[in-house]
């Protein structure tokens with residue numbers, strides 16, 4: 001099944017059950033056994049294909065989201081921190097050991113070859129990475145530049161746009177702080193008018209979100225900035241529909257997408273955003289693609305490249321050449337060389353099955369029975385004894401008066417791994433600190449004008465027991481609150 005079909009069907013139904021089920025067939029595509037050692041792929045040409053550097057489940061093991069026989073083996077690829085459960089994987093992703101080894105080998109090679117590598121092999125290495133990434137996301141290589149991260153990618157666009165006083169830009173009220181600052185600086189520098197769309201935290205429909213943005217568009221709107229997956233809550237906004245609608249209202253609007261958290265997290269390729277009319281997209285490869293830190297991408301539609309000034313001065317590349325945005329000086333090429341390896345790991349899992357697993361982990365710690373039932377039914381695994389046992393092991397936190405989920409749960413296509421919750425009586429920091437000190441679970445407190453709670457982000461290195469442990473921790477905190485709510489006894 002094509003990823004494209006998967007997400008569209010998910011969007012069309014609350015669950016996309018029929019779309020999800022065939023994914024189970026992919027389990028057999030993993031050819032190696034669990035015993036496959038994590039060897040050090042060197043990247044040098046060999047006559048026989050190199051062994052996969054990844055630890056993979058035995059052939060034929062079902063990749064159903066609840067199956068630890070599969071996902072437990074995948075988790076072994078990651079080195080977990082000692083002494084606590086990490087459920088804050090939103091900052092960046094740790095890399096599978098196979099990717100890390102490849103990265104270290106690549107760095108060792110550069111460190112040995114020194115400037116000979118930089119002067120003779122660097123350009124080819126970058127171009128290979130460009131081709132690999134563009135192919136992975138269905139993009140044209142000449143529309144992809146590498147940066148250090150999303151922040152840099154989007155700053156290239158925001159700072160490089162030829163603003164005129166009076167131009168209008170629309171952003172969202174839950175956009176990432178660095179982008180908001182970049183736009184605020186633009187306002188101060190160019191007298192641009194900043195308009196902030198209030199994105200519903202728990203929307204009832206796509207239409208509500210689309211309206212939040214499109215109702216602000218005027219003939220003066222020069223740029224529309226959309227955060228595909230909001231980092232505060234994990235909400236996925238309908239970027240495709242918003243972009244199409246925005247362009248209908250004002251065809252000159254430049255749509256720029258922050259895809260920091262959606263790349264390689266949702267099954268949607270960046271090409272779908274491009275095809276919908278997005279003019280530029282920025283993302284980080286060290287988040288859900290699990291590439292080493294320090295690699296970002298910037299997509300700019302070919303016809304727009306000429307008009308955007310590079311952040312670092314460049315006159316050697318043609319004005320229409322995307323490479324003009326890569327004038328970064330000496331940089332860690334090993335992080336770019338590793339991209340193909342990170343893609344390999346991602347493909348071994350499959351976008352859709354990875355996404356399903358992440359959603360399942362989220363549902364488990366929240367414990368919502370209705371959502372778990374819908375999900376299990378849709379995947380055809382509801383009656384599996386393990387699925388049932390996990391469901392019985394968790395408390396439905398949404399039934400607890402003191403617990404408030406700040407992330408949309410349904411339809412499932414409205415999010416992924418990330419979810420945020422608040423507990424009455426606790427500030428976000430107190431709650432995160434309590435989860436860590438009392439239960440050894442690391443999360444992050446979010447104290448934002450719109451969202452105040454604890455953000456939880458499971459990853460492939462997490463087990464179902466990690467999420468059950470968090471559910472139990474929340475349950476006990478909710479129960480602990482009860483004495484405070486009881487009437488004071490007579491003396």
Ligand SMILES: Cc1ncc(COP(=O)(O)O)c(C=O)c1O
Nearest residue numbers: 149150151152176231258260284
């Ligand atoms: C929505 C969003 N945009 C941008 C960024 C910035 O990413 P980076 O630090 O890789 O530049 C983040 C980081 O978490 C994010 O969540």
